[in-house]
Amino acid sequence: FEIEYHFFLSSQPENISPEQLGKMHLFISFCIFGAFVSSLQVSGNTMDMERNEGFTRNKRSTNSDASYFFYQQPDYPRDCKEVFEQCDGESSDGVYLIQPDGYLEPFPVYCNNTVDGGNWMVIQRRMDGGVEFNRDWEDYKNGFGFPHRDLWLGNEKLAYITNQKDYEIRFDFVSKSGDPHFAKYNLFRVSDEGTLYRLVDVGDYDSTSTLSYDALPYNKGMAFTTRDRDNDLNSGNCASSYNGWWHKTCSYTYPNYPWSTGPHWHNFPGGNHNIQYIEMKIRPVE
Numbered sequence: 001f002e003i004e005y006h007f008f009l010s011s012q013p014e015n016i017s018p019e020q021l022g023k024m025h026l027f028i029s030f031c032i033f034g035a036f037v038s039s040l041q042v043s044g045n046t047m048d049m050e051r052n053e054g055f056t057r058n059k060r061s062t063n064s065d066a067s068y069f070f071y072q073q074p075d076y077p078r079d080c081k082e083v084f085e086q087c088d089g090e091s092s093d094g095v096y097l098i099q100p101d102g103y104l105e106p107f108p109v110y111c112n113n114t115v116d117g118g119n120w121m122v123i124q125r126r127m128d129g130g131v132e133f134n135r136d137w138e139d140y141k142n143g144f145g146f147p148h149r150d151l152w153l154g155n156e157k158l159a160y161i162t163n164q165k166d167y168e169i170r171f172d173f174v175s176k177s178g179d180p181h182f183a184k185y186n187l188f189r190v191s192d193e194g195t196l197y198r199l200v201d202v203g204d205y206d207s208t209s210t211l212s213y214d215a216l217p218y219n220k221g222m223a224f225t226t227r228d229r230d231n232d233l234n235s236g237n238c239a240s241s242y243n244g245w246w247h248k249t250c251s252y253t254y255p256n257y258p259w260s261t262g263p264h265w266h267n268f269p270g271g272n273h274n275i276q277y278i279e280m281k282i283r284p285v286e
Contacts, residue, residue, distance in 0.1 A: 078164060080111035081119035081284050095147045100160040107157065110147045112281060116170065116184075121161070123153040124280035129259030133243045137229040140244040141193065152244075152256070155197040155224055158190040166285040168203065171255070173211075173263075174277035175270055181210045183265070188282055196223030196231050199246040213267035215253040219246040255280060 076099035099106040131150035143154025169188035187203025223231035230237040238250030254264035
């Protein structure tokens with residue numbers, strides 16, 4: 001079922017008019033025996049979340065103002081695969097709460113159970129340019145955007161998630177003429193902030209991928225670079241032109257490229273920037 005949360009924004013996101021700011025909606029889905037968070041607030045950026053404490057683990061409760069049943073302080077699933085296992089594989093695509101090993105609080109992620117066997121967690125999406133990706137280190141660290149629209153999940157979250165087990169990564173694209181394409185790698189891992197969120201592992205390129213150019217391995221081993229933290233090997237700062245990424249000198253793929261030009265993948269059919277939609281997602285390796 002779906003729970004509708006109402007929340008207020010403490011800072012105005014891009015392309016949201018003042019009239020729209022009032023109450024905004026976030027839909028979080030849960031299976032009947034799944035996780036539930038008792039309150040959700042946005043503070044600082046759209047991915048921040050706070051949770052009420054002081055409840056008994058696994059105690060079933062009701063909200064006096066609504067007919068919702070939920071469990072307080074559950075053992076949250078660690079990724080979208082565990083979300084769907086918890087729901088006996090019956091859950092649809094949507095926003096769910098997860099909590100990786102060692103991470104202090106649960107947070108919302110978009111889970112896709114439709115593409116390529118399902119169990120995917122979306123970590124990046126560009127669909128309409130509604131969120132600015134020219135951000136500093138702290139924004140890329142904490143994440144920004146909306147789970148169901150344009151977003152960057154956050155490097156800190158990626159570090160926790162990808163170091164609890166092995167994950168593969170899939171890039172899905174839609175060209176400006178509406179043609180779908182994808183690129184897939186059988187391993188993806190990001191290090192912690194102490195080592196600059198380095199892209200420590202990029203696996204083999206899946207032979208079923210529909211893009212001819214294997215672009216991501218060029219960035220393997222690189223630290224993350226943002227406009228205010230230059231960790232690339234270029235004489236300048238690649239992020240000043242191409243936004244945050246694991247730049248080298250600079251890259252053959254720019255998923256976070258300024259929207260006015262559009263995301264970039266080298267030798268993409270129809271041109272490097274012939275991309276209207278891009279989504280990056282990860283799931284545990286079987």
